[in-house]
Amino acid sequence: MLAEDKILFNEIKNRNLKVYEALFSNYYPPLVRFAEGYIFDKQECEDIVQNLFIYFWENAEKINLDLSIKSYFFQSVKNRCLNHLRDLQIHDRHNLLYLEALINQDNYEELQDPEIIVKINAAIAQLPEHMAAIIKLKYLEGKKLTEIAQINQISENTVKTQLQRAKEKLRKILIDSTSIYFLF
Amino acid sequence: MQKERTIIDFEIIWKKINHSTTEQEERLLSGWLKENPAHQRYMDNAMNYFHEGSIFEDNKTMSENAWKAMNIKERQSATHRTAWIISISAAVIAILMAINYLIPNNELSIAPLAMEKAIQIKAGTNKALLILNDGSVHDLTASKSLVLNEGGAEIKSAGDKLQYTRQKNITKEVKYNTLSVPRGGEFFLQLSDGTKVWMNSESELRYPVQFNGKERRVELSGEAFFEVARNEKVPFFVESGEQTVKVLGTEFNISSYKEDQSIYTTLVKGSVEVSLKSMPEIKQILAPNEQSSVNKLETQILKHIVDPYNYVAWKDGRFVFDDQTLGAIMKKLSKWYNVEVVFASDEQRDFRFTGDLQRYADFGEVLKKIGKTNEVKFIIEKNKITIR
Structure with missing residues (x-):
């Protein structure tokens, strides 16, 4: 576990409200978007993430953080979403929803799921070169739009449109490839 | 007797959204849908998501509102609670700085600033x-010019317009180009058959470089005004999402933004036939001054009489609003001025305005005019406008 995460988690155990709020404002939006890729329901997604934060705050002493705060949050939201799907009698055999959740929350580089990451990288390799380059800069290297614009000598707006197109294409490739993968 | 429970895989829902279910899957799906109203809700939400994109807007408002909601929840759920111990020590400040450093774009210090001098947001320009x-991409901005040759047509860009000229050698293979106009942009395009297209911000048009077959077909997302070159033998089709418009020779506007519930087609001159792509038997013929709306979730086409000027004035450099909500107005303006708009509460969204504004004015001027007419306050920071 990262030293920073250890310090932060200790502060949570010490009931430091400032740190709690800081974690909340950083992780709440991506987590809700992540849940949206599974559940698609505004209220339900917000409830899932809010309840997780309440649980995190009230049971900090009991929680065992193995990896990082980030992966704990995402793994927990994923579990809660899967429980919700189970109640709705929906399976996600091909991980279609998982992929949707990953793309929707915008930053998948730190998620610890090698099998899926391998698939995503394979899909990126199938994109046209300029799309692949821009996707890598944004999602693997975590570069900001302004930085990508500078690197490629294009405007920020152009970066945005290109990213949008690349994302749509990536989604199609991912879904096609998983369907094929599971056909055999 | 045990109640029956159908378990389905999400793949079936995905296929349903993409119209590719088999008969057996259809049966399974409809069984599942009938079992519980929550199932139907899930299906509706999923469809909405895949057609319209994410429901959530900007991160900051989202987490701020949720933080407030959380505090209420916690108070309700607390039976016995240790008092909050807030220790603002040097150590904590160091930790907060560490978070700032670790996570870029972090929004720890939230200080909305109202600055008059920040009102310098410029109107959109010619860019695409x-x-x-x-798949190669060419940036067409106001300053650049470009000459290309592809698929039997000459392509010329002079910075504010793109023109295709048909050449004699007809090639068998049909090549497609896409013109993509970002937020804060507009562009004029002339296709190889002479059809003129004015493209609005955040819009995309896919078209063949040269029209060879028995029909002319293009695909639009976003908003564009068409002046279709007359050719009764070769009808012109515009596809946008669920809708197909069939044209002989005429002037009309289509607004088909992803985030909007409906696709609007407004006819100025001539006649067009609007139909649904998946159910071509559902159709409406429009006469001048008529507008059709196709709700993306329903399978019907509605028709109303409108003043077409309100819907096409954008191409002549005006913004016209006739008794429209501030929510709808700001949505349009945000595309043209490329700004993010946040409403402090939903109340302001429903204020209605009527006006005819200059499209090329600085954003500050436009806001001043709206600000004068009602009790709305605009707070501008960089490219974000908060309305309260």
């Missing part, structure tokens, strides 16, 4: 990306 058949 041209994407050729092979």
Whole structure:
């Protein structure tokens, strides 16, 4: 576990409200978007993430953080979403929803799921070169739009449109490839 | 007797959204849908998501509102609670700085600033990306010019317009180009048959470089005004999402933004036939001054009489609003001025305005005019406008 995460988690155990709020404002939006890729329901997604934060705050002493705060949050939201799907009698055999959740929350580089990451990288390799380059800069290297614009000598707006197109294409490739993968 | 429970895989829902279910899957799906109203809700939400994109808007408002909601929840759920111990020590400040450093774009210090001098947001300009058949991208901005040759047509860009000229050698293979206009942009395009297209911000048009077959067909997302070159033998089709418009020779506007519930087609001159792509038997013929709306979730086409000027004035450099909500107005303006708009509460969204504004004015001027007419306050920071 990262030293920073250890310090932060200790502060949570010490009931430091400032740190709690800081974690909340950083992780709440991506987590809700992540849940949206599974559940698609505004209220339900917000409830899932809010309840997780309440649980995190009230049971900090009991929680065992193995990896990082980030992966704990995402793994927990994923579990809660899967429980919700189970109640709705929906399976996600091909991980279609998982992929949707990953793309929707915008930053998948730190998620610890090698099998899926391998698939995503394979899909990126199938994109046209300029799309692949821009996707890598944004999602693997975590570069900001302004930085990508500078690197490629294009405007920020152009970066945005290109990213949008690349994302749509990536989604199609991912879904096609998983369907094929599971056909055999 | 045990109640029956159908378990389905999400793949079936995905296929349903993409119209590719088999008969057996259809049966399974409809069984599942009938079992519980929550199942139908899930299906509706999923469809909405895949058609319209994410429901959530900007991160900051989202987490701020949720933080407030959380505090209420916690108070309700607390039976016995240790008092909050807030220790603002040097150590904590160091930790907060560490978070700032670790996570860029972090929004720890939230200080909305109202600054008059920040009102310098410029109107959109001529800019677009041209994407050729092979996927290569050319940036067309106001200052650049470009001459290309592809698929039997000459392509010329002079910075504010793109023109295709048909050449004699007809090639068998049809090549497609895409013109993509970003937020804060507009562009004029003339296709190889002479059809003129004015493209609005955040819009995309895919078209063949040269029209060879028995019909002319293009695909639009976003908003564009068409002046279709007359040719009764070769009808012109515009596809946008669920809708197909069939044209002989005429002037009309289509607004088909992803985030909107409906696709609007407004006819100025001539006649067009609007139909649903998946159910071509559902159709409406429009006469001048008529507008059709196709709700993306329902399978019907509605027709109303409108003043077409309100819907096409954008191409002549005006913004016209006739008794429209501030929510709808700001949505349009945000595309043209490329700004993010946040409403402090939903109440302001429903204020209604009527006006005829200059499209090329600075944003500050436009806001001043709206601000004068009602009790709305605009707070501007960089490219974000908060309305309260």
